[in-house]
Amino acid sequence: MPTYLEFERPIEELETQLQHMLQQKERGENIPDEEIEKIKKEIIKKRKEIYENLTPWERVLLSRHPDRPQALYYLNTMCDDWLELHGDRMGHDDPAIVGGFGLLGKKTVMFIGQQKGTNTKERQYRNFGMANPEGYRKALRLMKLAEKYGKPVVTLVDTPGAFPGMEAEERGQAEAIARNLFEMARLRVPILVIIIGEGASGGALGIGVGDRILMMENTWFSVISPESCSSILWRDWDHKKEAAEALKLTPQYLYNYKIIDDIIKEPVGGAHVDPEKAAKILRREILKHLKELEEIPIDKLLAKRLEKYRRIGVYKEGDKVISSF
Amino acid sequence: MSWFKKIKERAKQQLLPPPQKKDTPNGVWTRCPACKEMLSIIDLEQNWHVCPNCNYHFRVGSEVYFNLLFDNGKYEELFDDLESIDFLGFVDRKPYSLRIEEAKRKTGLKEAIRVATGNIGRNKMVVAAMDFDFIGGSMGSVVGEKFARAAEYALEHKIPLIAIPKSGGARMMESAFSLMQMAKTSAILTKLSEAGIPYWVILTDPTTGGVTASFAMLGDVHIAEPGALIGFAGPRVIEQTIRKKLPPGFQRSEFLLDHGLVDFIVPRHKLKDTIIRLYKFYKY
Numbered sequence: 005m006p007t008y009l010e011f012e013r014p015i016e017e018l019e020t021q022l023q024h025m026l027q028q029k030e031r032g033e034n035i036p037d038e039e040i041e042k043i044k045k046e047i048i049k050k051r052k053e054i055y056e057n058l059t060p061w062e063r064v065l066l067s068r069h070p071d072r073p074q075a076l077y078y079l080n081t082m083c084d085d086w087l088e089l090h091g092d093r094m095g096h097d098d099p100a101i102v103g104g105f106g107l108l109g110k111k112t113v114m115f116i117g118q119q120k121g122t123n124t125k126e127r128q129y130r131n132f133g134m135a136n137p138e139g140y141r142k143a144l145r146l147m148k149l150a151e152k153y154g155k156p157v158v159t160l161v162d163t164p165g166a167f168p169g170m171e172a173e174e175r176g177q178a179e180a181i182a183r184n185l186f187e188m189a190r191l192r193v194p195i196l197v198i199i200i201g202e203g204a205s206g207g208a209l210g211i212g213v214g215d216r217i218l219m220m221e222n223t224w225f226s227v228i229s230p231e232s233c234s235s236i237l238w239r240d241w242d243h244k245k246e247a248a249e250a251l252k253l254t255p256q257y258l259y260n261y262k263i264i265d266d267i268i269k270e271p272v273g274g275a276h277v278d279p280e281k282a283a284k285i286l287r288r289e290i291l292k293h294l295k296e297l298e299e300i301p302i303d304k305l306l307a308k309r310l311e312k313y314r315r316i317g318v319y320k321e322g323d324k325v326i327s328s329f
Numbered sequence: 330m331s332w333f334k335k336i337k338e339r340a341k342q343q344l345l346p347p348p349q350k351k352d353t354p355n356g357v358w359t360r361c362p363a364c365k366e367m368l369s370i371i372d373l374e375q376n377w378h379v380c381p382n383c384n385y386h387f388r389v390g391s392e393v394y395f396n397l398l399f400d401n402g403k404y405e406e407l408f409d410d411l412e413s414i415d416f417l418g419f420v421d422r423k424p425y426s427l428r429i430e431e432a433k434r435k436t437g438l439k440e441a442i443r444v445a446t447g448n449i450g451r452n453k454m455v456v457a458a459m460d461f462d463f464i465g466g467s468m469g470s471v472v473g474e475k476f477a478r479a480a481e482y483a484l485e486h487k488i489p490l491i492a493i494p495k496s497g498g499a500r501m502m503e504s505a506f507s508l509m510q511m512a513k514t515s516a517i518l519t520k521l522s523e524a525g526i527p528y529w530v531i532l533t534d535p536t537t538g539g540v541t542a543s544f545a546m547l548g549d550v551h552i553a554e555p556g557a558l559i560g561f562a563g564p565r566v567i568e569q570t571i572r573k574k575l576p577p578g579f580q581r582s583e584f585l586l587d588h589g590l591v592d593f594i595v596p597r598h599k600l601k602d603t604i605i606r607l608y609k610f611y612k613y
C-alpha cells in the first residue's frame with residue numbers, strides 16, 4: 005500500500021475508487037471502460053493540480069515521504085557499478101553517511117550521501133541520516149581519495165541535521181563540519197552537490213559545498229528545520245507552516261536567490277511515485293553537469309568556487325545595498 | 330523537600346532583594362553569579378570583568394577585547410558601515426527589520442561582529458570580535474562579509490587574523506543566506522592557509538551552532554577562556570534529544586581541552602600575553 009500525505013487525500017480517494025471499480029470488473033460486474041478511463045484521467049489531472057500548487061510546508065512533507073528514494077536506492081539503480089567504501093580511518097564508520105565509487109557509463113564518480121533508512125530497523129541503524137563527526141570525517145577521507153584519483157565528487161544530501169548528541173560533541177561535531185567546509189572549498193576536483201531530500205543546516209552543508217548546487221523538485225534546504233525554527237522564534241511547535249514559508253526554503257526560491265544553480269524535475273507526484281524514472285533523470289543531470297564542470301581547468305574552477313561563496317550575502321554598505329541576487 | 334518547605338523557600342527567595350540593588354545606591358555593585366560575592370563594578374572593570382574572588386569570567390563584548398588586546402587600547406575599526414537588512418521580509422513574532430533596529434538601540438552597535446586593527450605587542454594584527462548582545466551574536470550576511478573582509482585585510486597586509494567568536498549560531502532570519510556564511514567564512518580561510526598567514530581563535534562564552542561549525546573551529550591554534558560554553562548543538566537541544574540531563578561541565582572549555590578540541594585555556598588577563606607569544610613562535 006502506498007502512503008498518502010494529508011494533501012494527497014483527494015488522490016487517495018480517486019485511487020480507492022479506481023481500485024474498487026477494477027475489482028468489480030474482475031468479478032464480472034458491468035463497469036464501462038469509459039468510466040475507468042475517466043477516473044484515471046481525473047487522477048492525473050488531480051495530481052498535476054495538487055503538485056503545481058504545493059505550499060513550502062507540503063514540500064517539506066514530500067521530502068520526508070516514507071517511500072521517497074534515498075541515496076542508496078539511487079546509487080544501486082543509476083550506477084553501472086557501485087562499490088561502497090567504509091570507515092573514517094580514525095576508529096569509526098558512521099552508517100548515516102554512505103560513500104564510494106560509482107560508475108556511470110565510463111565515468112567514475114566518488115559518491116557521498118546521507119542515508120536516512122527505509123524501514124524502522126534501518127532508520128535506527130542509520131540514526132535517521134543524522135551523522136556523527138565520524139560521518140563527516142569518512143566523507144572527507146573519500147573526497148581526498150577522489151582528489152588523488154582525479155575523480156569528481158557528487159554528494160547526495162538528505163538529512164534532518166547533524167546529530168545533536170553527547171558523543172557527537174565529545175568527538176568534535178562542529179570541528180568535523182567546519183573542516184569539511186574548509187576542505188571542500190579547495191578540493192582539486194569538481195564537486196557537484198545535489199539535495200535529494202532534506203537539506204537541514206550545517207549537517208547538510210557538511211557535505212554540501214561545491215561548484216554547483218542542484219535541488220530536486222520536492223526538497224528543501226535551510227539554515228534550520230521549520231519545526232526547530234518554530235520552537236526557537238515562536239517558542240512553540242505549532243508554527244512550522246509559517247516557519248516553512250518564512251524560511252524560503254524551496255528550490256524555486258533558492259534558485260531565484262542564486263543560492264542554487266538548477267532544479268531537477270521529478271516525476272509528477274514526486275520521486276516516490278516513479279523512483280526508476282527519478283533515478284534516470286538524476287543520472288542524466290549528473291552527467292550533464294559533470295561534463296560542463298570538467299571542461300573548466302581546475303585552477304579556474306577553484307577560483308570560481310571561492311568567488312561563488314565569497315559573494316553570497318545581502319547587506320547595506322553606507323547607503324548602498326549590496327546583494328548577491 | 331515537602332511542599333510547604335518549598336513554598337517557604339520560594340518565599341525566602343522572594344524576600345531577597347534583586348542582586349544589583351543590595352547596598353547599592355546607584356548600581357555600583359554586582360553579584361558574581363558563580364560565587365555570589367558582591368563585587369564593585371569598578372573593581373570588576375579593572376579586572377577585565379573577571380571575578381577577583383572565584384575567577385568567573387563575565388560575558389563581555391568586542392570593546393573589552395579590543396581594549397584588552399591592542400596596545401594602549403588604541404585601534405582602528407574597519408568596515409563599520411556594513412549593516413543588516415531584512416531582504417527576505419522575515420516575520421516571526423516580530424519583523425526582522427524591527428529586531429535589527431531594537432538590537433542597534435539596545436547595544437549601540439551596528440552588528441554582531443566588529444573588526445579592528447592595531448598593534449598587539451607592537452605588531453600589527455587584525456581582530457574580528459563578536460557581540461552576543463546583538464541578536465544573540467548570530468551570523469548573517471554582515472557577520473560573514475565582515476569576517477571575510479577581515480581575512481582579506483590580514484592577507485593583504487600579511488598580518489595575523491584573530492577571531493573572537495561569541496554566538497548562538499546562524500541568523501535564522503536570513504535563512505539560506507546565513508547558512509552560506511558558514512561556507513563563505515570557511516572558504517576564505519583557505520586563502521590564509523595558502524599564504525601562510527596565521528589565524529588564531531579565542532573561544533569565549535558562548536560559542537555554538539553555525540559559528541562553531543565554521544570559522545571558530547578552523548584556527549591554527551584554539552585558545553579558550555575558562556568556563557566558556559563551546560559546542561555545535563546547544564545543551565537544551567542535546568537534552569531534548571537524549572532525554573537526559575547533561576553532566577556539569579559538559580561543553581565547557583575544560584571539557585573541550587580534555588577532548589582535544591582546544592589547545593589551552595587562558596584566563597582573560599593573559600590573553601594578550603598568549604597572542605604575543607604565539608606571534609614570536611610564528612615570526613622567529
Ligand SMILES: [Zn+2]
Binds near residue numbers: 382
Ligand atoms: Zn565569583
